[in-house]
Amino acid sequence: xxxxxxxxxxxxxxxxxxxxxxxxxxxxxxxxxxxxxxxxxxxxxxxxxxxxxxxxxxxxxxxxxxxxxxxxxxxx
Amino acid sequence: xxxxxxxxxxxxxxxxxxxxxxxxxxxxxxxxxxxxxxxxxxxxxxxxxxxxxxxxxxxxxxxxxxxxxxxxxxxxxxxxxxxxxxxxxxxxxxxxxxxxxxxxxxxxxxxxxxxxxxxxxxxxxxxxxxxxxxxxxxxxxxxxxxxxxxxxxxxxxxxxxxxxxxxxxxxxxxxxxxxxxxxxxxxxxxxxxxxxxxxxxxxxxxxxxxxxxxxxxxxxxxxxxxxxxxxxxxxxxxxxxxxxxxxxxxxxxxxxxxxxxxxxxxxxxxxxxxxxxxxxxxxxxxxxxxxxxxxxxxxxxxxxxxxxxxxxxxxxxxxxxxxxxxxxxxxxxxxxxxxxxxxxxxxxxxxxxxxxxxxxxxxxxxxxxxxxxxxxxxxxxxxxxxxxxxxxxxxxxxxxxxxxxxxxxxxxxxxxxxxxxxxxxxxxxxxxxxxxxxxxxxxxxxxxxxxxxxxxxxxxxxxxxxxxxxxxxxxxxxxxxxxxxxxxxxxxxxxxxxxxxxxxxxxxxxxxxxxxxxxxxxxxxxxxxxxxxxxxxxxxxxxxxxxxxxxxxxxxxxxxxxxxxxxxxxxxxxxxxxxxxxxxxxxxxxxxxxxxxxxxxxxxxxxxxxxxxxxxxxxxxxxxxxxxxxxxxxxxxxxxxxxxxxxxxxxxxxxxxxxxxxxxxxxxxxxxxxxxxxxxxxxxxxxxxxxxxxxxxxxxxxxxxxxxxxxxxxxxxxxxxxxxxxxxxxxxxxxxxxxxxxxxxxxxxxxxxxxxxxxxxxxxxxxxxxxxxxxxxxxxxxxxxxxxxxxx
Numbered sequence: 001x002x003x004x005x006x007x008x009x010x011x012x013x014x015x016x017x018x019x020x021x022x023x024x025x026x027x028x029x030x031x032x033x034x035x036x037x038x039x040x041x042x043x044x045x046x047x048x049x050x051x052x053x054x055x056x057x058x059x060x061x062x063x064x065x066x067x068x069x070x071x072x073x074x075x076x
Numbered sequence: 077x078x079x080x081x082x083x084x085x086x087x088x089x090x091x092x093x094x095x096x097x098x099x100x101x102x103x104x105x106x107x108x109x110x111x112x113x114x115x116x117x118x119x120x121x122x123x124x125x126x127x128x129x130x131x132x133x134x135x136x137x138x139x140x141x142x143x144x145x146x147x148x149x150x151x152x153x154x155x156x157x158x159x160x161x162x163x164x165x166x167x168x169x170x171x172x173x174x175x176x177x178x179x180x181x182x183x184x185x186x187x188x189x190x191x192x193x194x195x196x197x198x199x200x201x202x203x204x205x206x207x208x209x210x211x212x213x214x215x216x217x218x219x220x221x222x223x224x225x226x227x228x229x230x231x232x233x234x235x236x237x238x239x240x241x242x243x244x245x246x247x248x249x250x251x252x253x254x255x256x257x258x259x260x261x262x263x264x265x266x267x268x269x270x271x272x273x274x275x276x277x278x279x280x281x282x283x284x285x286x287x288x289x290x291x292x293x294x295x296x297x298x299x300x301x302x303x304x305x306x307x308x309x310x311x312x313x314x315x316x317x318x319x320x321x322x323x324x325x326x327x328x329x330x331x332x333x334x335x336x337x338x339x340x341x342x343x344x345x346x347x348x349x350x351x352x353x354x355x356x357x358x359x360x361x362x363x364x365x366x367x368x369x370x371x372x373x374x375x376x377x378x379x380x381x382x383x384x385x386x387x388x389x390x391x392x393x394x395x396x397x398x399x400x401x402x403x404x405x406x407x408x409x410x411x412x413x414x415x416x417x418x419x420x421x422x423x424x425x426x427x428x429x430x431x432x433x434x435x436x437x438x439x440x441x442x443x444x445x446x447x448x449x450x451x452x453x454x455x456x457x458x459x460x461x462x463x464x465x466x467x468x469x470x471x472x473x474x475x476x477x478x479x480x481x482x483x484x485x486x487x488x489x490x491x492x493x494x495x496x497x498x499x500x501x502x503x504x505x506x507x508x509x510x511x512x513x514x515x516x517x518x519x520x521x522x523x524x525x526x527x528x529x530x531x532x533x534x535x536x537x538x539x540x541x542x543x544x545x546x547x548x549x550x551x552x553x554x555x556x557x558x559x560x561x562x563x564x565x566x567x568x569x570x571x572x573x574x575x576x577x578x579x580x581x582x583x584x585x586x587x588x589x590x591x592x593x594x595x596x597x598x599x600x601x602x603x604x605x606x607x608x609x610x611x612x613x614x615x616x617x618x619x620x621x622x623x624x625x626x627x628x629x630x631x632x633x634x635x636x637x638x639x640x641x642x643x644x645x646x647x648x649x650x651x652x653x654x655x656x657x658x659x660x661x662x663x664x665x666x667x668x669x670x671x672x673x674x675x676x677x678x679x680x681x682x683x684x685x686x687x688x689x690x691x692x693x694x695x696x697x698x699x700x701x702x703x704x705x706x707x708x709x710x711x712x713x714x715x716x717x718x719x720x721x722x723x724x725x726x727x728x729x730x731x732x733x734x735x736x737x738x739x740x741x742x743x744x745x746x747x748x749x750x751x752x753x754x755x756x757x758x759x760x761x762x763x764x765x766x767x768x769x770x771x772x773x774x775x776x777x778x779x780x781x782x783x784x785x786x787x788x789x790x791x792x793x794x795x796x797x798x799x800x801x802x803x804x805x806x807x808x809x810x811x812x813x814x815x816x817x818x819x820x821x822x823x824x825x826x827x828x829x830x831x832x833x834x835x836x837x838x839x840x841x842x843x844x845x846x847x848x849x850x851x852x853x854x855x856x857x858x859x860x861x862x863x864x865x866x867x868x
Binding site for chain 1: 117121171174175178191192193194195196241244245248249252255256259260276279280283
């Protein structure tokens with residue numbers, strides 16, 4: 001039964017890692033802007049698209065347009 | 077055809093560039109700049125999302141940024157050639173904006189990196205100040221129509237997100253402890269849990285004690301502080317019973333753990349704090365890009381051009397003294413009360429008074445701060461310091477509002493009785509057990525305090541009002557905080573400002589009075605009016621539709637008098653009565669534009685304000701419930717139109733100065749009335765602050781508005797009665813939720829007074845009551861808001 005004690009300690013350690021991760025995320029300001037990262041990840045790197053000038057249009061067409069349509073985001 | 081850049085209608089003669097239509101040169105210039113830099117993708121991400129700016133001429137407007145002192149205030153950081161700046165750009169609105177602003181480095185090699193904070197509408201730019209100056213960075217942004225708002229206000233306060241961060245941390249920590257402690261207490265609740273070996277009970281007890289420490293000491297400290305503050309002011313707020321509950325829970329549980337009696341109520345305790353913090357977070361989420369606390373600092377310029385022995389010099393506004401001489405250029409704002417020395421002053425007070433027609437001043441005249449110079453540069457001498465100027469003083473009563481403590485909120489009244497009753501029950505049951513079974517007396521006493529800890533009660537208000545605030549925001553009514561809901565419900569008088577509030581500033585109606593003009597004459601009038609940018613000319617021009625225009629020769633503009641020219645071979649004068657006829661206007665109550673064509677005065681255009689759509693139904697709905705007043709800084713011209721609407725003439729007051737308005741609100745309040753003031757401009761600033769609830773109406777909610785409790789989008793004005801009525805619904809939901817949470821308390825108390833409150837009952841009752849109350853409040857508000865405030 002004493003294995004439970006080890007399990008509890010392991011559990012605390014794992015949970016603490018997540019807690020530390022959360023504290024780091026808050027302190028580094030990741031909760032300040034919840035919108036722009038979601039859009040940013042969909043942008044192509046500028047240099048790539050600049051290199052293949054004509055193929056560039058193709059790359060753009062791949063972007064699902066609907067993703068950007070919600071320009072009225074609740075201002076919270 | 078719509079403009080490739082901004083999507084607006086291009087009209088009949090679009091500006092063409094590379095076969096693409098643009099509505100104006102400004103838009104096409106931005107397109108060309110982006111094209112040169114191979115940034116056309118801006119238009120692919122979200123088509124036609126560009127920003128239209130009519131006047132793109134920058135000139136020397138941003139020269140003040142070169143001033144060292146101002147630069148130091150603006151920059152977040154500057155060292156060894158690398159500088160960082162955060163600029164507030166209200167026009168950020170879509171994914172394209174983020175993309176373009178984060179690719180600024182392509183447009184200028186001096187810019188190292190930039191990142192956008194979307195909800196705050198700011199961009200953080202890192203640049204190499206050996207290659208590019210801050211002024212150039214700002215001008216680059218202006219050139220692509222992302223105009224940063226640089227005001228004194230933004231210079232002074234930087235970063236205010238600290239309290240939000242600490243709340244998130246508290247939630248994280250208490251959540252962490254809550255989950256773990258719940259796990260430790262769980263075996264106790266299972267059948268046969270009491271047979272657990274005492275070693276485990278001790279171990280789990282000690283572990284939960286350790287985990288509870290940071291929660292009780294750090295996460296919950298705001299509640300102790302608030303309770304303490306309340307008691308100091310001799311009032312019992314909701315935080316008093318909460319603190320009482322937390323402390324009793326903690327002492328009782330710690331005692332059980334230390335003596336090895338049991339495992340205590342640590343899970344309920346931590347859960348309680350966790351839920352409370354979530355409620356606080358939900359309620360506290362506000363609109364980060366909107367500002368409700370604006371004072372004159374966010375309206376006035378950061379720096380002014382001082383004239384020193386004939387030399388121009390940029391100085392920060394804070395260094396402006398009496399009797400400095402300063403230069404005000406076209407479109408600049410007068411920062412302090414002054415006297416006009418030289419130049420042709422044509423001051424637009426539209427934001428101060430709501431009056432859209434510029435006022436002309438002669439040299440030697442007084443000029444009040446807050447107006448905007450239109451036309452050529454003028455030289456003025458400062459007679460009062462910025463903070464002592466007439467308008468700034470009215471505005472500076474901000475502190476007044478901050479000191480207003482929320483004394484009589486519903487929740488505080490309830491918690492006062494609640495606390496007293498709970499303490500009584502606790503004492504009575506303790507005394508009862510003292511005589512019957514003394515061992516149970518203390519336990520019954522603490523049990524009552526524990527189970528009655530008003531967790532559900534305390535969550536009701538944050539969730540009900542928080543949801544209401546969100547629903548309002550979704551429908552175009554933005555309030556400063558949740559207190560506004562309760563204040564709005566209590567009002568019994570509503571005071572409207574006229575210009576800009578119930579009338580629309582930008583659109584005026586022109587009605588021709590006199591013998592009807594024929595087609596040719598209408599064309600002539602339209603042609604002449606098209607040449608002038610004066611608001612009255614624009615109104616006259618817009619009132620004549622579907623006519624061709626002629627070429628105007630010998631066009632001349634006489635400031636504050638009128639315009640003249642030769643159109644289609646005929647001599648035309650238009651303007652004030654004095655200018656056109658040489659006599660004083662026989663109809664001085666209204667603003668009239670007289671028309672003179674070919675030796676003859678044909679009549680005049682009567683310019684009338686147009687009322688907001690839906691005004692009539694708004695007034696009619698509100699009239700039934702509230703006392704309505706109208707305060708106007710204008711003359712009585714509109715009295716005839718308005719008195720049938722408002723019902724009685726005595727409630728319509730005209731020629732009211734900003735100070736009069738404030739005094740009027742003060743008087744109504746002295747009579748015991750709760751006043752809602754609805755205004756829009758600086759002239760209402762004093763009254764807005766003085767009133768119980770001050771709302772402003774804005775076409776663009778991100779543009780400047782005076783300090784207030786809420787901003788309503790002008791398109792939603794017609795729903796104002798619904799918004800106000802909905803606050804009653806919110807309070808009703810709060811009361812029903814109170815009743816639900818009291819029912820849970822009765823069940824809990826039933827066990828507590830008998831002295832057999834086991835941890836499992838506490839562990840079940842507390843979360844269930846909280847969750848059900850929260851769910852009830854949130855769902856019913858969201859459902860009812862959809863029903864009662866329909867989306868058009």
